[in-house]
Amino acid sequence: MMGRFSTVFGLVEATFIVFFTLAIGIAAELIEIRLVYVVGSFLFLGLGLAFNAIVQKKNKRNHYQAAE
Structure with missing residues (x-):
């Protein structure tokens, strides 16, 4: 399944x-390809920072730690 x-x-x-x-x-x-590249880069940077903030929350940390 x-x-x-x-x-x-x-x-x-x-x-x-x-x-x-x-x-x-x-x-x-x-649109100009340079503008698309710059906007896309900033969007992915923001997405990465958002994911980092989610992972770093104290109530989510136990999901990302290795089991003993």
Whole structure:
């Protein structure tokens, strides 16, 4: 049963990758590519900082520590 869920999630992930790649390509064609690159870089930086903040919360730390 778990294999089916991971297959569905893999398909969804691949679909998102295709759509994001297509969106970035279209944006680069319509707008200056340097602007698309800079905006994308800042968006991924913000996403990374948000994930870091979530992981560093005290009530979430036990999920990311190694079991003894």
